[in-house]
Amino acid sequence: MTVMKVRNPKFRVRSATFDTFDIPTTNTSFNLKTNVALGIKNTNFGPYKYDNSTIYFYYGEVEVGSAVIPKSKAQFRRTKKFTVAVDLASTDLVGKTQLAHDLSSGIVPLSSRSKLTGKVELMLIFKKKKAVDMNCTMEVNTATQSLQNISCK
Numbered sequence: 001m002t003v004m005k006v007r008n009p010k011f012r013v014r015s016a017t018f019d020t021f022d023i024p025t026t027n028t029s030f031n032l033k034t035n036v037a038l039g040i041k042n043t044n045f046g047p048y049k050y051d052n053s054t055i056y057f058y059y060g061e062v063e064v065g066s067a068v069i070p071k072s073k074a075q076f077r078r079t080k081k082f083t084v085a086v087d088l089a090s091t092d093l094v095g096k097t098q099l100a101h102d103l104s105s106g107i108v109p110l111s112s113r114s115k116l117t118g119k120v121e122l123m124l125i126f127k128k129k130k131a132v133d134m135n136c137t138m139e140v141n142t143a144t145q146s147l148q149n150i151s152c153k
Helices: 097-105
Strands: 010-022 031-042 048-050 053-059 062-069 072-074 078-089 107-122 126-141 146-152
Touching (some): 010 107, 031 072, 062 107, 072 078
Antiparallel strands (some): 010 031, 048 107, 053 062, 062 078, 126 146
């Protein structure tokens, strides 16, 4: 019976590398081209096939970037790792004093949200629909040009 129990897979932001790290000396905006490493951990005894989705990145409640997650499959009892390219830009945040303060302090807090929908197939017979919500918080360190303190729920 333990084999037949279908669990929700876990969807997380793992890390990121920056191709372009553009923060003007005025410290009022940012433009970052990044490759974000994502992971889908499937603890079920069957593959998790998920549909196309979108991951959104936010500064506060304002969207600063998004990327498409292509349709794929996470094998049973495995973690599927992949990267997506994301352009993070603060064009909608012009005039925000909090952004200028965060950029001058060297730590820019970001959050990301996404939802994957798909099916877990147990023993090639049973199919169970499962949706996975991802909600992560992270910080961009402007001094080291890295992503740090990633926490996902």
